[in-house]
């Protein structure tokens with residue numbers, strides 16, 4: 001689909017990848033961009049095409065209200081995400097698994113359910129920003145991996161449900177991106193500008209599952225070639 005003239009909704013638009021996507025959509029001629037933010041003070045104003053929307057994606061009433069005020073959308077980018085950087089068993093944050101599932105799985109599902117009626121009638125696309133850790137568990141972040149894996153399966157289900165309505169659903173699986181979320185991860189990390197380009201070019205490409213960055217692509221190849229050897233290697237990280 002074309003970015004020029006599109007009406008987009010981006011969650012988590014106040015910082016990191018979401019802020020980069022917001023700016024790039026404007027630069028590339030989007031007609032309107034709803035900037036979904038958890039707290040209203042996070043949005044930069046200035047461009048009249050930006051419509052700030054307060055929406056915590058785990059809050060079903062806020063999500064419903066956002067959807068009823070954005071019935072003109074043609075592109076939904078589910079970018080908001082949470083990573084508490086926890087393993088699954090010996091965790092020092094017993095609430096992490098539930099919080100990550102609430103945001104990464106249920107929050108994304110809330111948005112898709114609320115916005116799909118408008119997308120069905122307008123046509124368009126959904127991009128879900130997942131993670132390469134939807135395909136493999138990095139032991140130190142296995143809790144996040146579980147929530148992203150659930151979101152990946154849910155995205156596949158939604159793709160099948162929306163295909164007959166002409167709505168494309170794309171999963172983007174990035175490796176580490178240079179944002180606050182990956183502050184504790186050593187380089188190399190994908191610069192935000194490159195990550196933004198990869199997300200938006202997914203709209204032009206034919207693949208519905210996009211592996212972003214060298215690490216994600218190497219893991220995808222490793223999974224296809226020898227899953228067990230790859231898992232053994234991840235245990236050492």
Ligand SMILES: NC(=O)c1ccc[n+]([C@@H]2O[C@H](COP(=O)([O-])OP(=O)(O)OC[C@H]3O[C@@H](n4cnc5c(N)ncnc54)[C@H](OP(=O)(O)O)[C@@H]3O)[C@@H](O)[C@H]2O)c1
Nearest residue numbers: 012016017038056057079080081131175176177179181182
């Ligand atoms: N950075 C990486 O290495 C990496 C790698 C793979 C995938 N990803 C994915 O890329 C996406 C963007 O992450 P990022 O790197 O830009 O991280 P970030 O800088 O930590 O930004 C996360 C964004 O999500 C928002 N958010 C969190 N919980 C929310 C909720 N309940 N409702 C609405 N918004 C919420 C945050 O809002 P507040 O500012 O209000 O907290 C923030 O805008 C995420 O889905 C992440 O999982 C990132």
